[in-house]
Amino acid sequence: MALAGCLGNGEEDGVDGSGSDNGSRYERISVSFSEQGGALNEGRLDIGVGTMMNFSITPGWVQEAVASVDDFRILDVEDATADAWNDDDTLFIEDLDTDELEGADNDHVDVPGEVPCPTFAYNFVSRVELDYDVVYTFLETMWDVREDLADEFGIFAFHEDPEFWVQNHYEGIPFHPAAADFYQDELDVWSDEFERADESDDVLEADTIRMKTSEQGTTGHAANEALAAVMNDHLDELSIEAQTSDGSEENIGDIASENIEMGFLQNWTAREFREGVAPFDDLDFEMTQVFHYYDLPWYFITNNMDLETLSDIEPDMAVSPTPSGSGTAPGLERALEYALDD
Template sequence: MTTSGSSTTAYAASQGLSAAVEEYSDGSVSIDARPSNGTDANVARLDREESDIAYIQNWTAERLRQGEAPFDDLGYDPVQVFHLYNLPWIFATANADWTSVTDIESDSRVVPTPRGSGTAPALEHGLSFAVDGYERVSVGYGELGGAFSEGRIDSAAITILNGDIEPGWVQEMKGSVDLRLLGWPDDAVESMREDPGLLIQDVDMTSFEGYDYTPDTIPSITFAYNFISRHDLDYDAVYALLETLYENRENLSEYNALLGYHEEPEYWVSDMYEGIPFHPAAADFYQEIGVWKDEFERYEE
C-alpha cells in the first residue's frame, strides 16, 4: 500500500490500516504500508507492480480517465477500492485588508502549495478563474508562518482535513501571524463547479477560532483521496481487506485518529470518482453492506 511521503498524515493513516489488518486478519490478507512520492508516482508504481493498492486524488483521476500523459500507456485498468479522506484547500493571507482571492494582484507572492506537490496544478488552475496573474513562489508548509511574518509572501493555500481537522502547521501559523482566510467571487465558484477536473466543496468555518478574518462558509478546491488498484488484483485479497477493516471499523481510530471517520458505512464510498469503475470485490462488498449507489460502475473484463 502506498500513499505519500513518510512524514505525511496519509502515510501515518496507511500505517494504521496496516496495524489494524495485522491485528484482526485471519491471515488471508496483510498490508505493507510504504511511503511514496505522491499520487502520480502511485499510478506508475501500480503499473510496475511495485504496489498493489495506492491512493490518488480526483485531479489525477480525471487525467487517468482522459488518458492524458503520462497515463496514456498504462498496462492495467485502474479500479476503485475505498475512500480515505478529503483535503479542502483555502487561500490564506496575513495582509490586513484582504478578504477575497480577487485581492491577489500581478505582483502578489502566492504559494499554491509547494512547487512539485500533487495539489499545486489544480490549485493554480482554480486560481485562474478569479485571478489574472501573480508571482508564484514555493515555501514549505512548516515555513509559511515565518514567510508571512517576514513579509516574504502575500498568500498561501492551507488545508482543513475533511473540513474538520486543522493540521499542526496551520495551528502553529495561526499562533504566529494574524491569519485571514479568503473567499471567492460567485462567478468564479460557479465556473469551477462546472470544471470536471475540480471538486468544489463548502467548508463551514463557524466552529474554528483564532483567525483574524474568515467568511462563515468558504468554497474550497477539494481533493478526494481514494485507494485504487490494478483491475487484476486478486478478488479474494480485496474482499478480505475490506471485510477485515469494515468489521472492525469501530476500533480503527485506535490505530490512527483519521480512521475514525470509517466508522460510518457510507464514508467508505464518499466522493468516489466518476468514470473509474470499482474493483469487482469492492463492488460486491459494498452491495452486501448496503452502500452501493446506482451511479457506481463495476469493472468488467
C-alpha cells in the same frame, strides 16, 4: 457523487503545467506547508493555503501557521469567482464552514464563515488483477476494526459510516469486483451509478499489500502507517506495508509495474489517467477503485488584513498555492486564475 476531475498532478508552476505563469497577476513561489507561518511572518509570503481534512480536522501545520503570525485571515471568495469555479468541470467545489477552524475564535484570526473551496477526494486504487480474496479480506478486516482504527488515528472515525467508503468515487474508473461485492453484500451501500469491473482471468496474488500515499510527515502517510499497524494485529495470512511516495504519479506508476498493490490518488490525476494524458499515455492496465480515504477542501490564507477576498491579490504579491510539483498545485493555480481574471 461521481467526480470527473479535481485538482492536479502537475510538475510545474503554470496552470497549464508549462512552467509559465500564463500572465498571472501574482508572483508564484513555492513554500512547504510547514514553512508557511514563518514565511508569512518574515514577509516572504503574502498568500498561502490551508485545508481541513474531511471538512472538520485542522492539520497541525495550519495550526502552526495560525500561531506564527500576529494576524491571520482566510480569504473570502466573490460570487463571480465561485460561479466560474462551479462551471469548470475539472474543479470539484464544496462549501467549508471556516468557523470550524481550530483557533478561529482567537482575537487575531478572521474567518469568512462558509466559503467555497476547491476540494480533492483521495481514494485508494489497485489493478483489477489483484486477487479477489485479498481485496475482500482487506476490506472486511478494515470494517471489523473500524473502531480500533478511529482510536489510533482520528480520521478513520469517518469510516464508521458505511456511506463514506464509496463517497466521491471517480467517474469512469470501476470498483474492484471484490470491493463492489463487499459494498453490496456487507455494507449495503452499492448504487446503480457505480461500475463493477469484470474479474480478470489473470490473478495478481499477494501476501503483503504494499500501500503508497505521500511523503513522510504528511497526514496521508501517518494515517496509512496507523492503518497498517492496526490491520496487522488482526490479519493472519496478509500483512500491510505503508510506504512513502512523491505523489499520485509515482503511485500509479508503481501500480502499473506491480511494485505496490494499492496507492492513493485524487480526482484530477484519476481523470488524466482515464483520458490517457501524459505521463500516463503509455500505461496499459485497468485501474479499479478500492475505498475512499479522505477529502481535502482548500482555502487561501494571509496575514495582510488589507486583503478580504482572493480577487484582492495584487501583481507583486508572493503566492504559494501549495508547493510547486504537488498534486494540488495545478488545480489551485487554475482556481486562482478565475479569481484574478480581469
